[in-house]
Amino acid sequence: QVQLVESGGGLVQAGGSLRLSCAASGNIAGINLMGWYHQAPGKQRALVARISRAGTLYADSLKGRSTISRDDAKNTAYLQVDSLKPEDTGVYYCYIEVARSFDIFWGQGTQVTVSS
Secondary structure, X not given: OEEEEEEOOEEEEOOOOEEEEEEEEEOOOOEEEEEEEEEOOOOOXXXXXXXXXXXXXXXXXXXXXXXXXXXXXXXXXXXXXXXXXXXXXXXXXXXXXXXXXXXXXXXXXXXXXXXX
């Protein structure tokens, strides 16, 4: 089985920065892509960043102030977000698409709260 463990969330002041991590473990032959979804209070989960060998993709809400990266040796993805805004508050979920099967796995989510 595949497990994803997220870390790096917490309470941050507006204008601050944070770095989320997502470490995948288990029976993984390879990872096609890794990414993050954001679920704001009362809203649906939405993709905010994704990285694959083809490149990166960011939602408009994070463009210009975030960087997603991955360490394939560690099966770990990182999401650096700067200039945090109160609307960045919510739960951030990591996901991966594994190679060969193209199965999707999700992390448990990490809470980010940005105070104004």
